[in-house]
Amino acid sequence: MSKRNFLLTDPARPEGPDNAHTRARIDDAILALMAEGDRLNHDLVATRAGVSRRTVYRYCPDQAALRAAAWARIGPAGGIPKTLGEFVGGVASRFANFDDKADAMTVVMASAEGRAIRNVMKEERVAAFRAMLAPRVEALAEPDRTRAIAMFQYLGSGFAWREMRDQWDMDGAGAAAACTWAIEVLLADLERRGARPLADGPA
Structure with a gap:
């Protein structure tokens, strides 16, 4: 058979x-x-x-x-940056990538499905930013330490890119220049600040 x-x-x-x-x-x-x-x-x-x-x-x-x-398709090439140098130096390339995929990025930044997609990487993202910025924020007490780290992450994110694109008609290069400047200003502030609370204003 x-x-x-x-x-x-x-x-x-x-x-x-x-x-x-x-x-x-x-x-x-x-x-x-x-x-x-x-x-x-x-x-x-x-x-x-x-x-x-x-x-x-x-x-x-x-x-x-x-x-x-x-x-993986819309996020930064090479994944979430692991060092401060990668983060600051990579803002321009990340925002250019967002420009290339603007339609998908706009939806991901605004929809419930997009929020779920972003949150897949939340734990890894938070851990990476805490590690890369630890030496710069170690003098700050909580919750200021977390607030400072969160602001750096925001300035390099799709949300900052989208807001400058939608409200100020900037392309990725322009938005990256503005955000990189802001990141460097905040890093310089942390160098001077020591343990002073963020509520005290700029150092």
Whole structure:
């Protein structure tokens, strides 16, 4: 009696390492859906990418993985900066990246789905900024220490980029110049401040 061989693997993704072409199609579909303001789910991504639902699940097994893939497309190249030098020196390139993906970024900054996408990286983001700024804020007591760190993170974020784009008609280069200047002013203030509370005003 002959045995039938059933095709159990998806030809869109061969066994072994990821298929870069399929990964790119899925990532492009995620970016397009974000730009249109659609909620991310596996069915919509599969339809837009032209692959099976099963293939999308293989690359992104759950909703958190879909959101992480979304952040990887719109977030900073190389991920969240790990050093103060990377952060300050990378503002211009991050804002240029936001310009390149402006439609998706605008939705991500304003929608509930976008908030969920951003929050996928919250723990890693907070830890990275606390670590990179620890030597600069160590003299401050809480909650001033956290307030100072949060302001630095904001100045290098998509929110600062969007506000300058929407309200002041700046491109990424202009917004980056303004935010980099503000970051450097605050770093200089911390050098002079010591343990003085932020409520005392500029040092």
